[in-house]
Amino acid sequence: MHKAAFKGSVALILIAAAVVTFLVTASGAMAFTFTHAKRPQKFYAVKPLEGMTIDDVRTATAVKGTIPMWHYSIVSPIDGKTYQGLMVGRSPLAGGMRTTTIQVFVVPTIIRLSDGTTFDPTQIDSACLSSTKTPVDVMQASPLFNDANYTINGQFIGITQYIDAFQRANFYNSSGGMLSNVGKTGDRYHTLFNVTMASPITISVPSTKGVHGTFSNTCNHEETAIIDFATFDKAVTKTQIPKLAKSGVGPTSFVLFMTHNVVMSFPFVRNDPTQNCCILGYHGALGSLAKVQTYAAADLDTTGLWDPSSGVDLTSTSHEIGEWLDDPVPSASVKSTANNAAPLWGGFGQTIGSCQGNLEVGDPLSGSNFPSIVMNGFTYDVQELAFFSWFYRQNPSMAAGGLFSDSGSFGTDAGPIC
Amino acid sequence: MNNGKRIFLWLLGLTLAVLLNSSARADTLTLITDQTNQKSDDSIDWSQLGADATVLNASFSANTALNNGVSVALKGSNSLTSVVCTATPCSWGTGFTAGDTLLWTSDNANGGNGPLTLTFATPVFGAGALIKADLPGQFTAQIQARQNGKVLKSFTEKSDTAGDPIYIGVLDSTAANITGVVFSLSSCPKFSSCADFAVDKVQVNQTSH
Numbered sequence: 001m002h003k004a005a006f007k008g009s010v011a012l013i014l015i016a017a018a019v020v021t022f023l024v025t026a027s028g029a030m031a032f033t034f035t036h037a038k039r040p041q042k043f044y045a046v047k048p049l050e051g052m053t054i055d056d057v058r059t060a061t062a063v064k065g066t067i068p069m070w071h072y073s074i075v076s077p078i079d080g081k082t083y084q085g086l087m088v089g090r091s092p093l094a095g096g097m098r099t100t101t102i103q104v105f106v107v108p109t110i111i112r113l114s115d116g117t118t119f120d121p122t123q124i125d126s127a128c129l130s131s132t133k134t135p136v137d138v139m140q141a142s143p144l145f146n147d148a149n150y151t152i153n154g155q156f157i158g159i160t161q162y163i164d165a166f167q168r169a170n171f172y173n174s175s176g177g178m179l180s181n182v183g184k185t186g187d188r189y190h191t192l193f194n195v196t197m198a199s200p201i202t203i204s205v206p207s208t209k210g211v212h213g214t215f216s217n218t219c220n221h222e223e224t225a226i227i228d229f230a231t232f233d234k235a236v237t238k239t240q241i242p243k244l245a246k247s248g249v250g251p252t253s254f255v256l257f258m259t260h261n262v263v264m265s266f267p268f269v270r271n272d273p274t275q276n277c278c279i280l281g282y283h284g285a286l287g288s289l290a291k292v293q294t295y296a297a298a299d300l301d302t303t304g305l306w307d308p309s310s311g312v313d314l315t316s317t318s319h320e321i322g323e324w325l326d327d328p329v330p331s332a333s334v335k336s337t338a339n340n341a342a343p344l345w346g347g348f349g350q351t352i353g354s355c356q357g358n359l360e361v362g363d364p365l366s367g368s369n370f371p372s373i374v375m376n377g378f379t380y381d382v383q384e385l386a387f388f389s390w391f392y393r394q395n396p397s398m399a400a401g402g403l404f405s406d407s408g409s410f411g412t413d414a415g416p417i418c
Numbered sequence: 419m420n421n422g423k424r425i426f427l428w429l430l431g432l433t434l435a436v437l438l439n440s441s442a443r444a445d446t447l448t449l450i451t452d453q454t455n456q457k458s459d460d461s462i463d464w465s466q467l468g469a470d471a472t473v474l475n476a477s478f479s480a481n482t483a484l485n486n487g488v489s490v491a492l493k494g495s496n497s498l499t500s501v502v503c504t505a506t507p508c509s510w511g512t513g514f515t516a517g518d519t520l521l522w523t524s525d526n527a528n529g530g531n532g533p534l535t536l537t538f539a540t541p542v543f544g545a546g547a548l549i550k551a552d553l554p555g556q557f558t559a560q561i562q563a564r565q566n567g568k569v570l571k572s573f574t575e576k577s578d579t580a581g582d583p584i585y586i587g588v589l590d591s592t593a594a595n596i597t598g599v600v601f602s603l604s605s606c607p608k609f610s611s612c613a614d615f616a617v618d619k620v621q622v623n624q625t626s627h
Binding site: 055058059061062064067068069070071089090091093094095096097098099100101179181184185186187188252 | 470471498500503504506507508509510512513522524526527528529550551552553554608609610611616
């Protein structure tokens with residue numbers, strides 16, 4: 001991993017460390033406890049694609065060396081610069097509208113710390129989730145992979161999966177020179193997931209790269225693991241993704257590593273693991289020649305630390321899948337010519353006190369939820385996501401209801417350049 | 419020269435004459451770029467395959483309005499019928515005739531199943547259709563006239579820079595020598611699949627005009 005690739009994320013994490021105060025008490029070689037007046041700050045990160053240009057990825061797409069992606073280009077009214085990027089699926093701006101189905105592998109990821117403690121999403125969590133269903137079961141039955149009825153900003157969007165509903169709403173209408181047929185074509189445009197729950201994997205984390213302990217005010221005093229981001233990413237990209245090939249995982253599918261009550265820090269500080277903490281999920285890509293593998297990792301939390309609502313906490317997972325959908329190959333650069341770059345924005349979500357220059361639909365609304373979705377016996381919390389028009393200051397908004405986020409929190413665009 | 423040899427040479431000459439005559443007729447094929455100039459008397463309406471968004475196999479049968487059987491072949495399955503807006507439900511928004519059913523060669527990723535090969539049960543004088551690449555941008559359409567699998571003639575035609583639909587057809591003004599036509603794109607917008615395009619109702623010439 002190259003440190004430069006994490007420049008933006010690291011900056012955000014360091015800012016967080018400065019504004020959140022923790023009292024940490026070591027209570028054993030591998031455990032920690034602490035008390036604090038407010039919950040820890042949460043963050044999301046990206047792992048940029050290295051060594052490939054946007055045109056390389058477009059070539060890979062054309063020869064089916066990766067998942068289906070479409071290309072956009074827009075002159076932002078805020079600065080007159082041309083921005084371009086890639087999103088997953090077929091273009092909502094093209095001639096034909098149809099359903100694109102992406103194969104998604106959800107990989108239950110067991111984190112084993114050096115003292116033998118495991119954080120396992122395949123085990124029932126009767127105290128804080130369900131007495132009959134594992135976190136993996138609950139994820140599989142969720143609105144991320146099953147249909148629900150969506151009206152977004154007053155516009156009926158359809159009966160579909162949450163991320164598809166978001167994307168349909170995102171490009172529902174035309175604006176300026178960008179002509180969208182989504183709203184005009186009824187039920188024709190969809191980007192759906194065909195999910196396969198893969199066999200669980202185990203990642204063993206050395207003592208220098210992971211700890212566990214109990215934050216205050218958690219459900220049933222459940223523990224959380226804090227592990228080193230780089231260690232985790234190296235394990236999934238260098239070892240696990242290649243090994244998963246025999247299960248069908250490859251560049252033409254998206255792989256989601258699902259953890260349970262596991263967060264990350266970068267860089268990890270053994271003596272004070274809450275420093276540079278807490279990354280709840282990230283998405284990334286790796287590739288070479290004409291093949292690109294996209295992937296993400298997200299935590300299903302049952303401690304109750306991170307979600308302001310009381311439902312099943314899919315805020316991190318919805319955040320990451322939404323961001324992957326609209327930025328499947330993150331760039332390390334914030335130049336306007338970089339993939340999915342956007343005019344600098346800030347002061348929202350995870351960017352309080354800082355600026356960000358990419359189209360990450362979850363980041364500006366981190367902490368804000370879409371209305372809870374009840375299905376399959378559970379109440380699910382998913383995150384509210386920001387629309388394309390918000391980032392590029394496109395007025396009027398292309399999105400459903402003419403608003404700038406899928407639960408209406410953003411009634412105007414991102415405003416002046418940060 | 420005995421009678422047997424005479425008959426053999428006579429038959430040989432007759433065969434050569436027929437073959438040369440056929441070739442001569444095939445050479446009269448012309449490109450048609452305007453539907454009105456096709457002067458068709460028959461057509462293949464893709465709505466016979468089903469409603470909007472009907473999923474298609476890689477090969478299937480269809481009929482012209484005058485009941486000439488047509489074998490249709492694509493490179494793969496999961497292409498669609500696609501009704502042009504403003505009909506409801508619909509897909510393609512601009513450039514084609516509203517309400518028409520297109521044959522869209524898309525696949526279920528973001529590529530396509532072109533070229534589109536049509537083989538007629540009874541040979542025809544000509545055929546043509548409106549055609550458009552899926553993504554915006556200039557494309558070059560190609561139509562190939564075939565006789566029993568052999569290429570009689572190929573024509574290409576370039577769209578405008580926006581990639582609006584263009585009409586491309588072929589006409590044999592001397593005889594119904596065309597047993598099949600192939601629609602394809604020989605160039606398409608950068609980074610897109612040339613196998614991904616839509617074809618409107620196919621105009622067919624069953625008789626000479």
